[in-house]
């Protein structure tokens with residue numbers, strides 16, 4: 001299979017998703033990261049549409065993007081005007097990018113209904129605009145909007161649009177599946193038919209409305225496209241664009257296409273998480289290849305098999321995309337799940353110890369704990385089995401009050417008595433709630449002996465009321481997320497009392513912060 005070029009439009013089409021709004025800073029940092037990864041084209045925005053994109057292109061010009069080509073996006077000239085008079089085309093040239101993508105109509109219905117002009121004028125708009133930008137020495141990519149719908153409605157006209165763009169010098173013709181409703185075999189067939197009459201390199205731009213954004217892109221490559229447009233993590237308008245984070249490993253590992261260097265592919269998981277972080281959306285745990293759960297095994301039989309031979313329940317070696325095999329610890333676990341996790345932490349366990357951890361987990365889950373998300377609590381159980389393990393602190397007492405008094409409002413106060421390195425510390429903390437006060441008191445009692453706790457910060461606190469019918473002894477479960485030095489972890493506690501449930505998760509979290517291996 002040939003070289004396939006990736007074209008990432010996260011910064012333009014991706015930002016049309018609800019919930020995403022990027023600052024110029026955000027866009028620049030994503031640009032740099034995508035370029036370092038080796039994406040061939042990065043579409044930065046539409047300079048004719050807003051001042052933010054104008055500033056972005058000015059500042060992006062100063063970035064070292066290596067071999068990656070930055071792309072400005074815009075539409076063809078307006079009807080009944082000249083390119084010279086067209087403000088949009090001028091904004092595109094002023095963005096000073098090596099490549100410009102022009103979008104134009106290829107469905108006759110849209111030309112008449114939306115553009116409200118003649119089929120001939122639309123062809124002239126496309127031809128003139130492309131020739132104008134080619135004269136200015138730019139690489140020009142032509143996005144044929146609604147191409148597949150247009151081809152089915154009026155094949156001759158859709159092909160005439162491509163021919164007009166090609167004759168004006170377009171370097172690429174992109175067949176856009178704008179409404180996202182096509183199925184893979186339709187896409188492959190139409191690309192093949194286009195290939196028979198058009199010699200200019202073809203690309204595809206698919207959306208995911210039929211759940212086939214990735215499949216349609218792969219089908220387009222089979223049909224003869226050598227450029228694939230999409231977005232990192234599939235962000236985009238409505239249900240999203242074709243997801244490059246899935247398409248890339250599919251092309252490279254399953255279809256034998258040459259896309260990026262294999263060592264770059266190993267950074268795919270990190271890239272995907274980075275972009276999720278910058279756009280401020282939770283990373284999708286269940287995304288193919290790069291999700292946290294993509295190679296996670298929960299059933300005891302699966303884990304036992306993976307321990308013997310990793311390919312028994314995995315379609316690829318997760319390291320190829322920078323992900324890892326995980327064994328999920330829960331009441332469904334077998335001994336293999338525990339062994340696998342211990343091995344990953346470099347801890348040798350004998351058979352009795354494995355059984356003890358497994359029994360503890362099953363008992364605690366029966367009491368209301370859940371360990372699937374609270375991996376730090378599981379790791380802590382394993383650390384505690386290490387020979388010579390010394391608990392960094394030990395609780396003696398805690399005391400928490402919450403009061404609401406007339407004219408004084410709401411106040412919570414906690415005192416904590418702990419033994420730390422042989423000393424007994426007695427510390428008080430105030431907060432806007434009892435858990436907040438307890439957290440401060442415990443943190444303050446430890447930070448002098450353990451200065452590494454200085455940067456610790458709680459990032460999430462979740463309470464779940466457990467259904468009495470499930471047979472759990474505790475009625476409240478608390479999950480707490482902490483973060484320090486770029487690392488996040490989750491611990492769990494359960495009890496009939498919300499303060500005690502919180503304490504158990506909290507004290508596990510602080511202990512984990514002090515003993516975790518990757519500090």
Ligand SMILES: [Zn+2]
Pocket residue numbers: 013178205207241
């Ligand atoms: Zn699109």
